[in-house]
Amino acid sequence: MDICVIGAGYVGLVTSACLAYLGNHVTAVEASSERLGSLKKGIVPFFEPGLQEFVKETIESGFLTFTDSLEGAVKKADVIFIAVGTPSLPNGEPDLSQVMVVARAIGGALDGSKRRIIVNKSTVPVGSGNWVEMLVSQGVQNAQPVPARSARPESPSFTVVSNPEFLREGSAITDSFYPDRIVVGASDDNAVDVMKNLYKPIINQTFEPPSFAPRPAAFQTVPFVVTDLASAELIKYSANAFLAMKISFANEIAGLCEKVGADVRQVAQGIGLDYRIGKAFLNAGVGWGGSCFGKDVSALMQVAKEYSYPTSLLEATVSVNERQRLVVIKKLQEELKILKGRTVGLLGLSFKPDTDDLRDAPAITIAYQLLKMGASVKAFDPVANERCEQLHPNLEITYCDSALTLAQDCDAVVLVTEWALFRNLDWKGLSKVMRWPLVIDGRNVLSEQDVVDAGMTYRGIGH
Template identity: 55%
Template sequence: MREFDVAVVGSGYVGLVTGACLAYIGHRVTCVDKNERRVADLQRGKMPIYEPGLEEMVARGRSAGQLRFTADLPGCAREAEVVFIAVDTPPGEDGSADLSNVAAVARSIGRALSEAGERERPLIVVNKSTVPVGSGDYVSMLVREGAEEAGNGSVDFRVVSNPEFLREGSAVYDSLFPDRIVLGAESREALDTMRELYEPIIEQSFPAEMDPRPKAAVPFVTTDLASAEMIKYAANAFLATKISFINEIANICELVGADVSSVAYGIGLDGRIGPRFLSAGIGWGGSCFPKDVSALRSIAREYDYEPLLLDAAVCVNERQRKQVISKLQRELHTLKGKRVALLGLTFKPNTDDLREAPSLEIARTLSSLGARVVGYDPVAAKEAARLQPELKAAFDPYEALRGAHAAVVVTEWEEVRSLDPARAASLMEEPRVLVDGRNALDPERCRRGGLLYRGFGRA
């Protein structure tokens, strides 16, 4: 394989995982970040995020001399063959993606190219950030503007869309063993270069510490820029809608006396539906689904189109969080003066990500209704308490349960799944309510242990 010189701009969740994995398969990678403190931490091996396996992957790349960190974007852009843009695109007030970070990077790349002079090959500029349809053309315009500002608009580059499909908690695995690699470009030359870059992953030819490998080869999907950008939004919107669908079914199950777990298992065996993303509960959160669904709705409205199905998916998701409060009120009658323990605070297990986490919204609502809220999480309790001052942090699940009238399973960490119901009940105050927001615990075991169990979609 050919060893590429790669720059990855943005050393957050996507950028750091991408850079570490590209270094692992044999490329020379420089991760760039404008936050000099983050760069200094990474140079010492200190991680800015919690992601299983990432710290070891970064350490391996650094020790092999394949991975380094810097704040010098112009220098990296001049030397690199491929530059990935992996900066944050947060939602604006109207739900649309804020591209100001992408724009700043694109202009800086243009200035660097202008100052570098003639190149042997065109620079490949890769949009790895989740960006709206049309952003490839937008980035091309900004690179040229940056070059013109520096005095030389005749710069040689190609823009590629390469959306990420990483799941927090398994991002390293997803990078090395993806379901597919999607590339969009108007240049055949750029697509061929990217295929060469990804060849060790496509062919699964890199050394891997697992046997057998999950798959023999990875599908390599090439299309135009706009379609590649839409694939990312469509994938996340579909998964969010699937979760909202099973939550709608769960609410009907409660009314008619059916069990949504059995229903989900039964319909999941249908090959047209599949079993994944059919877990009922308090709904979806995190950094991707809310932002991407919101952005796709915003894009539709730019064209005077009302995305009714996506709107409904969001409405169902918002209602699920309110269901937690309703279930607690039904059993406690009043929340004033009651102590409620939230078990798990991140939006999903095996990450420290609290963006759009249901726990924070539930904590705010409970506090506004007069409850005293304590929250346990194995990695994010302290940060959650900083973000939500009404939330008291606990660093052991049983500490959180002590003196609580009710508990809510918000995130199904293994430490939460393995709770001893009898021990939990012995620490709690009457009526010892447990609202299982992820249907993660055994209802009968909880009841035998002395807890008043309430799940989602369970009769």
């Protein structure tokens, strides 16, 4: 099939490369000239494991190309994906301006040569499918000259479907090839058939796995879930809200564990083995962040507000998370008493390991709070230092290129992002160069024994 993907960010680029790998001709449209320039040279402008090689390979196969010409790409395409950003506005509502611009531009570029399917992959509020359809129609009308009766061209025919994306940064390629489910919301049976056909190699797992994304053992077929448009849109928001709520739940219990002398890691294991609860997303720590959870939970609350519908669980999910980010500050104060004049080293900046994404990253909140309290902040992230410096020029952090240089003259080291390389650090070596041997394990992933054996004080979360 001929596919056009508009927006070559985390979602759009991974989608483009995967569909190209499956033998579709994919044109990815990117508005940022800097991003487009890199992509045309085969350079992925952000960090996602395996994506650099994968994109290069699919470009070389001839199935993936990049352009800034939305019009040209739309005209060729059978299926057009919208994968632009929908960040939060200050009031919590999603900023849909990128979707709006793209939907109108698609309408302006459509011709009557074939029926197109416009797929909304961006995470958008309930009702956006119909809104996008209206915007595309407006684009069509604005672009169509009033024709002479005799020469009336075929008017463009299209349908809008919702296909929410569930990939996780850090494992985006694997998640795309081996998803838990594919959801398509549509009101048009023919569009559902086309989408099912497009995803058939993934649904039936008939493709040859790429070397860097092997098929998990015993992985078989993928459920293809067909819903109405509004339900598909709500599935995406609800899934993220539920995951965020699970983490906040674990964090609330972690606080209680500290009061009563229990260990949240043991509690999480004990409850997670119940199949109705499940083990995932029960890790206590500095809380959730990233480009999706915060904005999607706020957007869901905003939708509910429009209908005067109370969302107490969602509100609690957010407030527990806000409190949780500052739990490490409280622990630092308990150990060091006054933070003014102290130096604190942050291990990790990205919102989770295996990505350089800093959107809503707990490390940024913690760093700002420490600076506000008069502490000096050092940080070492294996991939996100440079991006942090660019995105937060006012954040007065000393960036370090190893755990050892980070630890030098620190009064405490705080593990914020659980990168694998932080799990087995040479604590004895770090202890020697620190001013005060304190380690706060903000993700409960370190060996307490190793840290204590190095003569250091260890503080975890909820135990």
